[in-house]
Each structure stands twice: as structure tokens, then as C-alpha cells.
Amino acid sequence: MSDKKEEVRPTMPLVPGDEPGRPLVELTHVEKHFGDLHVLKDINLTVNKGEVLVVVGPSGSGKSTMCRTINRLETIDSGDIRIDGKPLPQEGKELASLRAEVGMVFQSFNLFANKTILDNVTLAPVKVRHMDKKEAERLAMDLLDRVGVATQANKMPSQLSGGQQQRVAIARALAMKPKVMLFDEPTSALDPEMVNEVLDVMVELAHEGMTMICVTHEMGFARKAADRIVFMADGQILEQNTPDEFFEHPQTDRAKDFLSKILTH
């Protein structure tokens, strides 16, 4: 295993720094089954620092599952996943600290229903990063202000609209100062009029240089913000290309079929 590492990443700089283009998330030969269902088939994917990757594909293609394997909410059968050069550890302390570096935004928001908006954002910085409570609250208010929900800080999640909840969820993830953000269909559960307020925050985040992996059906967002589009179908990555190339000149029949279905109206 260790000598293979050298072959896979020959250009990897030895000193971790802030240079853009350094591989941050690497999936190598990842395989996963749900029972008889082969949901991930030989997934190979590298996401570099600062890159915005958008994963598209028909439902059931394994997009969400792939996204969830990156912080081990789903385990994999075989293959290798690395975050910033470190392989994903087994369940335990190390995994928790790795998850703290990977922000995740869910389709169903998953704000903590027993905590206020402010407490949702400060909980992890205080408990995991051992940040001072006052400092965490300042950071949280800054972030809530950035996503436009600072005035709601003392409400409970159920009192907010879906769009507001999802923006809080983004702020909550950002409060951990993650190296990479995972978005698992962040707008799929939203009413149509609230989709844009969430996408605007994501576009802004992309422009600020955040490394992002977004599973989404929002093709407008994909065109606007993505550096690279990954097209998945039947558990495989079929195409990887720039947005322009992918949308104008899809290579595979599956991708042409998929695009014809979603872009016709």
C-alpha cells in the first residue's frame, strides 16, 4: 500500500501549504454495495484545493452516496479515500477530528431541533474546537450575518423558512473553518422561491475560493459556479469536464440523454 502511494501522487508537495491546485480530496478505486446493489463502481476522483466540483446525474446514480463516503457517513467496501493526503480513519477520535475539517450541508438541513439558531452554529466550535463561548458567538454572528439570517439568531429552527434553515446549515458548517465543503442536494427540499437565496450563498462561497463538492440538480448553478462537472450514472463516473464542454458537447449517450431530459424546458 505504501509504495503504491508514491505512484498515485507523484507531484504531491511534501510540505502542506496553501498553494492552490494541491489535491485535497482523493478517491481511488472506491467500491460500494448496498446488498446486491453495486452503488459505487471504481470511483476515481481528485478534487484540488479551491476547486468547485459539481456532481450531476440521474437519481439513483450514486451521487449522494459518493458525497457521503467522503466524510464516512457511508463506509466503503474497498478503495481509498484521502482528505488532504490523510486516509480516512476508522470510527473514533481521529475520524471525528477529520470530520471537523469537512463541512457538510444536507438536503433536509438537519439543524439541531432542540437548539436555537445561534447555538446550532456555536455548538461544534465550542465542543470540538474548544473555542471560548463568547468568541464562538462572535464568529457565529459574523457568519449568520454573511448568510443573511443574523436577525433570526435566537429563534428555533422550526420557526425559520427552509431557505433560511439551509443558510444557517451552511453557516454552521463554515463555523468549523472546513478545508472542503460537501453539499448533498442542498436545494432539493426547498420551495422554488427559496432556491436562489441558498444558491447565492454557495456562489459567493465558490468565488471566495472554498473547495466545494456539490451534488445538485441546479444546472444554472453548475454553469455559473463550477470549475468542473462530474457526470455519474449507475454508480460510475462517466464524464468529467468543464461546464461549457459538458453542457455543449456531452460525450456519452447517457449524458446526452440526461441533458436532453432536463434542458428541454
Add this chain to the structure above:
Amino acid sequence: MNGFVQLLQTYDVLGAFLVNIELTLWSALFSTVLGVILVMMRISPISSLRAVAGAYVELFKNLPLTIIMVFMVLGAYAQLKLSFSDTFATNFFWLAVTGLSLYTAAFVCESLRSGINTVPIGQAEAARALGLNFMQAATQIILPQAFRGSVAPLGNTLIALLKNSTVAAAASVSTETSSLMSEMIEFRPDVIVQIFLIFALGYVILIIPIGMLTTYLSNKLAVRR
């Protein structure tokens, strides 16, 4: 009517009910603590802890309480020399509390587990995704919501515990209600209906407010999603 007055003047009915209330409160405290520990073991990522807690719950849920209570006196005390006090009455009281607590903890655990089932899996996933460890996720997110989602079954467990406290008679607690009732029946068989009514009404008066309180609380505390 005369029978009621005579009975209440001759026998310390109120004192007997107080013994049952005391048994109930101590057992509620200890069984809640033990029940929380058990339910955390049952949802923990360590499979051996899950197995131990599962076995405990299955065992105590299926044992008749009377057998546990008799075992506390004849087994735990007489054979295994587990003793809380040199005073017989005090010792038997705490043996009864121990038996009731061990038994009720299994039901507290099951009530809480039904509460945990009301917490969407996404809550735990979000906690894990933020880097919280199992204990932090359990104590900050899962259990607070589970408690609020299991007020009704916990209330029913408390009601069952109060009624079960009469089985303390099997652990030689001679001052509680069912022991007193037997004594009264023995000496005053002429007013047997009144004797039944006194104890029946006593328990109804104690239990109806518990039911009302849990209904109120389970609405008030319900987690809004």
C-alpha cells in the same frame, strides 16, 4: 360511612401511602439514571455494550417483579449478604428500592428508545459530520430530543412503578399499602368494601394527576420540526 372513619382513625393509611410514594420516588430516580446508561449503551457504536444492555433489558423486562423482589430478600440479602442497614425496616426498604429500580430501568430504557426513534437520523448525522463524538452527540442532541419525545411512555412507566411499589410487600416492606390492606382485611372483615375503596381511591387520586401532567408535558415539550 362510619366504617371509613373508624378505619382511617385506627390505621395509618396516609403513612402507608407515603411509604409507597417514597419507594416510587427513589426508584424513579435510580431507574432513570440506570435507564439512561442502558439506552446510551444500546445506541453506542461498541457492539459489546449494545449486547450487554440488550440482554439486561430482555432479562428484567421478562422477569416477574415478585420474583425479583423475593430474590432481593432471600437471595441478595440472605445469601449474598447485600445489606444497606442494620435496622430491618430500613434494610428491606432499600432492598425493595433496588429491586424496583433494576426492574423499572429496563422499561425506562425501552421508553427512551422509543423516544430516540422519533429523532430523525439526520440529527445524528449532522452531529457526526461536525466532528462531535458519540458522547457529545448523545448528550447534546439525541437524548434531549429523545426525552422530549418519550414523555408519554415515561409517564406510563412512572404510573406502573407507583402501582408496582405495592410488590415491595414481597420484599418484607411491612408498612406500605398492600401490607396494610392485608392487615386491615384480617382484623376488620366486616368493612371489607370500604377497605378496598380506600386503597383504590388513594391510587386513583395519586395517578390521575400524573397522567394529566404527562399529557400536558408531552404536548408542551414536543420537539417542533
